[in-house]
Amino acid sequence: MKHHKHRPPREVRIHGFDARGGGEGLDVNGTKWSIRGAPVGALIQAAGRNYDGTRLSLLEPAPDAVTPECGVFGVCGGCQWQEMPVERQREEKGRMLARLLGELGGEDHGVVSDGPAYGYRNKIELTFGTGRYLLSHELNTEIKREGRWLGFHAPGRYDRIVDTPDCALASPAINAVYARIRADVLASEFGFWDCNAHTGFFRNLILREGSSREVLAALYTAPGADEHAAWLRERAPSWGASCVGWFENPTSADAAVGDLREVLVDSGSGLSITASLGGIRFQLATTAFFQVNVPGAELLVDVVRRYLGAGGPGSVLWDLYCGAGLLGLACADRFGTVVGIELVEAAAADARANAAFNGVENVTFVAGHVEKLVGTLAPPDAVIVDPPRGGLHPDALAVVAGLAASVGTEGHPTSRVLVYVACKPTSLLRDGKLLAAAGWVCTDRVAVDLFPQTAHVEVVTRWVARAHP
Numbered sequence: 297m298k299h300h301k302h303r304p305p306r307e308v309r310i311h312g313f314d315a316r317g318g319g320e321g322l323d324v325n326g327t328k329w330s331i332r333g334a335p336v337g338a339l340i341q342a343a344g345r346n347y348d349g350t351r352l353s354l355l356e357p358a359p360d361a362v363t364p365e366c367g368v369f370g371v372c373g374g375c376q377w378q379e380m381p382v383e384r385q386r387e388e389k390g391r392m393l394a395r396l397l398g399e400l401g402g403e404d405h406g407v408v409s410d411g412p413a414y415g416y417r418n419k420i421e422l423t424f425g426t427g428r429y430l431l432s433h434e435l436n437t438e439i440k441r442e443g444r445w446l447g448f449h450a451p452g453r454y455d456r457i458v459d460t461p462d463c464a465l466a467s468p469a470i471n472a473v474y475a476r477i478r479a480d481v482l483a484s485e486f487g488f489w490d491c492n493a494h495t496g497f498f499r500n501l502i503l504r505e506g507s508s509r510e511v512l513a514a515l516y517t518a519p520g521a522d523e524h525a526a527w528l529r530e531r532a533p534s535w536g537a538s539c540v541g542w543f544e545n546p547t548s549a550d551a552a553v554g555d556l557r558e559v560l561v562d563s564g565s566g567l568s569i570t571a572s573l574g575g576i577r578f579q580l581a582t583t584a585f586f587q588v589n590v591p592g593a594e595l596l597v598d599v600v601r602r603y604l605g606a607g608g609p610g611s612v613l614w615d616l617y618c619g620a621g622l623l624g625l626a627c628a629d630r631f632g633t634v635v636g637i638e639l640v641e642a643a644a645a646d647a648r649a650n651a652a653f654n655g656v657e658n659v660t661f662v663a664g665h666v667e668k669l670v671g672t673l674a675p676p677d678a679v680i681v682d683p684p685r686g687g688l689h690p691d692a693l694a695v696v697a698g699l700a701a702s703v704g705t706e707g708h709p710t711s712r713v714l715v716y717v718a719c720k721p722t723s724l725l726r727d728g729k730l731l732a733a734a735g736w737v738c739t740d741r742v743a744v745d746l747f748p749q750t751a752h753v754e755v756v757t758r759w760v761a762r763a764h765p
């Protein structure tokens with residue numbers, strides 16, 4: 297077997313992006329490379345496997361290079377593209393999608409966006425640890441690996457923390473609360489979690505922001521003693537969060553999970569905040585799924601509504617993979633009934649609660665697997681699918697694809713529309729080819745840049761099936 301890892305480093309000029317967000321280019325031997333975090337136009341020294349190369353150094357920046365706003369850019373792994381102007385990022389996302397998805401047909405409406413290119417995230421999740429991931433300028437300095445660190449996991453390292461005082465993608469309100477909590481926990485005498493020894497007190501921190509800039513803080517710790525409780529009760533009210541929950545995680549699982557021990561600060565409605573999106577108000581608990589970029593998600597909802605059109609009274613809309621019900625609820629005024637299916641029971645329960653909170657009565661949210669339940673539903677006039685990155689389950693795809701063949705037959709409408717929202721374009725390509733083969737016609741495609749500075753992009757496609765006269 298060849299050991300690609302031991303190939304000598306190569307110089308690669310990046311000319312575009314591939315579907316995974318890697319920078320593409322050729323080395324002197326004409327070998328094609330895909331390199332993570334390599335900006336278009338730059339000359340990169342790369343090593344490793346050519347199809348998943350590692351950037352060793354930036355030999356020459358791109359002519360339009362900009363300075364990253366984040367002090368740990370390139371290390372924390374959350375962002376890949378801060379060295380490119382955001383307009384360039386969108387141009388490249390559009391070019392990559394046109395190349396990849398062109399064969400599906402339909403009019404290409406490019407990449408749209410709204411809101412700021414930094415500071416847009418309304419939720420971050422941080423980890424406490426005792427092993428620091430050293431940045432290149434920290435190697436061979438007096439900075440020690442062992443200590444008390446708070447930040448993000450280094451990619452691929454469960455035991456190393458990229459210590460950071462803020463996140464350039466997080467909203468200013470979140471960063472302000474984070475700064476206060478960070479200063480307090482560092483000044484405390486309590487230990488941070490050592491994921492090898494399973495010792496320490498502070499473990500994880502989730503911060504999420506609502507529409508009125510209020511912040512929910514959820515602090516996860518090892519089971520606490522009286523001294524911990526006394527400290528938390530004294531300090532939490534000064535953090536500037538509208539509600540603070542203290543959760544205890546007695547397990548070794550390295551994740552923000554645990555049982556609520558105490559609401560340290562109450563928002564007035566317990567441990568939840570509210571957020572508006574698509575004309576719907578959502579009550580968000582600590583872990584409820586919600587779009588992280590609200591201005592961008594407003595655009596997404598707007599596109600989905602336009603692409604679906606209006607079904608009218610008596611019509612049926614399926615919202616498959618509905619999460620907490622965002623898309624189905626935002627479109628419920630245009631259809632007779634909406635049926636949503638979502639795997640995670642808590643999310644389906646949130647969807648039902650959100651419907652009640654907004655007085656939307658023509659919706660039903662069912663918890664379960666789409667692939668198992670979709671065949672049992674009444675035939676729809678319109679369908680939304682918003683699956684996870686892997687795309688549609690083959691059994692779900694078979695049912696949705698089959699809806700093209702039944703248009704115009706008894707008990708079915710004479711035309712149907714399908715809106716496919718995809719977070720992984722290659723999954724959309726695979727599923728889209730099968731939809732097209734089954735008789736669906738792609739009419740429109742647009743990408744929404746929900747995650748500036750990263751390689752991620754959300755693609756919305758509109759499909760139509762009509763009965764032959």
Ligand SMILES: C[S@@+](CC[C@H](N)C(=O)[O-])C[C@H]1O[C@@H](n2cnc3c(N)ncnc32)[C@H](O)[C@@H]1O
Binds near residue numbers: 586618623
């Ligand atoms: C991309 S999210 C959709 C979010 C939602 N449409 C929204 O905008 O808020 C995908 C959802 O599919 C759910 N899911 C994953 N696999 C599923 C399955 N087999 N059946 C039903 N839901 C599933 C996930 O729990 C997640 O909530």
